[in-house]
Amino acid sequence: MRPSTHAFLHDNLWHLLRRLAPPGIAGMLIVSVNVLVDAVLVGRWVGPAALAGLTLTFPLTLLVSSLVGLLSAGVASVASRSLGADDPARQRELLNVLLTLSLLLAGVVGGSGYYFARSWVQLLGATGAVLDYGTAYYQTLVLSSFFTLLGLSTSVLIRATGQLRQAMTFSAVAVLANLVLAALLVRGLHLGVRGAALGTGGAMLLYAALNLQHLLRGRTALALGPLRLRLEWPLTREILAIGSSAFLMQATQFGRQVLIFKSVAHYGSVAELAFFGAVYRVYSFSMLPVFGVLQALQPTVGINHGAGQHRRSQQAVRVFRLGGIGLLLCISLPSLLFPAHILSLLLPATAFAAADLARFRLLMLVLLGTPLASTGYVYFQATGQARLATALAVGRETLFVPLLLLLPRWWGVEGIYYGLAAENVGYASLVLLVTTWSFRRAAKPVLERRHA
Structure with missing residues (x-):
């Protein structure tokens, strides 16, 4: 080696x-x-x-x-x-x-x-x-x-x-x-x-x-x-099969952003659109460090999986998942404790209503669950499980994005925040369940060999 x-x-x-x-x-x-x-x-x-x-x-x-x-x-x-x-x-x-x-x-x-x-x-x-x-x-x-x-x-x-x-x-x-x-x-x-x-x-x-x-x-x-x-066709086919999930995830991201901002513009005022823009920028920027953690997770999972150390690759997912949550907690704390001060950096001389700050806190709190989904998704890509990774990418759009359309109809602009929170929690829960199922399925042959 x-x-x-x-x-x-x-x-x-x-x-x-x-x-x-x-x-x-x-x-x-x-x-x-x-x-x-x-x-x-x-x-x-x-x-x-x-x-x-x-x-x-x-x-x-x-x-x-x-x-x-x-x-x-x-x-x-x-x-x-x-x-x-x-x-x-x-x-x-x-x-x-x-x-x-x-x-x-x-x-x-x-x-x-x-x-x-x-x-x-x-x-x-x-x-x-x-x-x-x-x-x-x-x-x-x-x-x-x-x-x-x-x-x-x-x-x-x-x-x-x-x-x-x-x-x-x-x-x-x-x-x-x-x-x-x-x-x-x-x-x-x-x-x-x-x-x-x-x-x-x-x-x-x-x-x-x-x-x-x-x-x-x-x-x-x-x-x-x-x-x-x-x-070299077999290698090319494998690369494209695994990469298709990442392609779909990023390609549909644009559609989601257009849908979200059009909903805010439709249901809210100019001031509410400006406020949401500031919230979304803080939310998106706070998520960036997690992608750095995922870059470290990918080779850790892939190399161990290739070497046949499947249990260690699964343990890496758990460790990096906890590390990502801890990192996000440190990043999100200022926004959770002092939301008005953080938002005033983008919207100076603005008086924020208590309801607006509560919505901002809601999204920053939901952000803490992001590593539950992202680490599992990287695990499937790194281990070559192309179909499962692609199914999860498509599943996010078909199962949870409709919430972004339905909830604003009932609650207006407030429903957009609830929709984003529900979408992220639902998707994280789904990926966590699928990841746990995959880990248990991979462990069965090992247990069967031990009992044999």
């Missing part, structure tokens, strides 16, 4: 959590900053209409994010399990499949996005100068889809080997490059929104190059073969 997998197979799981989670959390925070770079520079140096055009293209960028999820989840699962099983034959073609799929998907997204950019941005409600700015930004941005797909998915491949600190370093370099390039192109060369998009594309090119050189120089435990365009 390669030395880099030894810690995953033998170290104390709480020690692994303490060592791997901080760089994973830092990496997520760095990526979240990267999302703001273009918006800040364009809003400051180009103007409000340009910022509005850029903002309206955000839903369109979720398509690339969904494809990144498709590639990343599948590749990470195969990589970590093959490391645990010490199976270099499966590892040799990983990077080749990833490179080829990135190129094919980028061709489709880039070609269609460039050709239909104006129609799509117009469909989102843009007109006049806002439409022109949004079209120019998105047309330029989609031309770098290949580097975005390859850069983000190869970063996940590095994380799948447990090198979260190295992946975080490359992410930080890419964010800094984006800031410098975008500032130079927008302000220095007066390229406006196209300059911001070119800066992002250049940063993604550098990001992909850093990740590739790290992988190809043998600085991970993976036994990767020479880089070439090739699709």
Whole structure:
């Protein structure tokens, strides 16, 4: 067994959590900053209409994010399990499949996005100068889809080997490059929104190059073969099957957000929409560190599962689940104890009603149960249980999202908060039940062998 997998197979799981989670959390925070770079520079140096055009293209960028999820989840699962099983034959073609799929998907997204950019941005409600700015930004941005797909998915491949600190370093370099390039192109060369998009594309090119050189120089435990365009079908099919759950989860996220905010706008006033926007931003930002914990959980589960240590992989889920809940409790405490102070950071000089603060507290309290669902979902992906992971992704939309439609009909804006709380609690309970059932089912063969 390669030395880099030894810690995953033998170290104390709480020690692994303490060592791997901080760089994973830092990496997520760095990526979240990267999302703001273009918006800040364009809003400051180009103007409000340009910022509005850029903002309206955000839903369109979720398509690339969904494809990144498709590639990343599948590749990470195969990589970590093959490391645990010490199976270099499966590892040799990983990077080749990833490179080829990135190129094919980028061709489709880039070609269609460039050709239909104006129609799509117009469909989102843009007109006049806002439409022109949004079209120019998105047309330029989609031309770098290949580097975005390859850069983000190869970063996940590095994380799948447990090198979260190295992946975080490359992410930080890419964010800094984006800031410098975008500032130079927008302000220095007066390229406006196209300059911001070119800066992002250049940063993604550098990001992909850093990740590739790290992988190809043998600085991970993976036994990767020479880089070439090739699709090894059994491996490709497995990657796409596992990744489809992540794709569905991210692709439907946009629809959920549109539904939620349209409901607030329909049932509430402008002030209530502004308040909900502030609440949702705090809620979403508070959840980011959990994704850093999940990045540490994925290789821990995958490597142990690949090595046949199924009980240890299940125990890792329990440990990281408790760690995630504890982390969220620390993050949520200020919002639970001093909600008005937290919200005033986004809505200064606003007097908050007691009912509004109670709704904010409700969502932040529900947030504590997020690791119950997310750790179980990652477990199914990391162990290659593609159908179960996909069924859970679809189940969230079919079973619980209708609550977001029904409850506001009865309680107005208040029903939206209740709907979000009920959806999250219901989904977390479902995933926890399925995870517990899966653990017991996996333990049966072991018990039967002991009794035999």
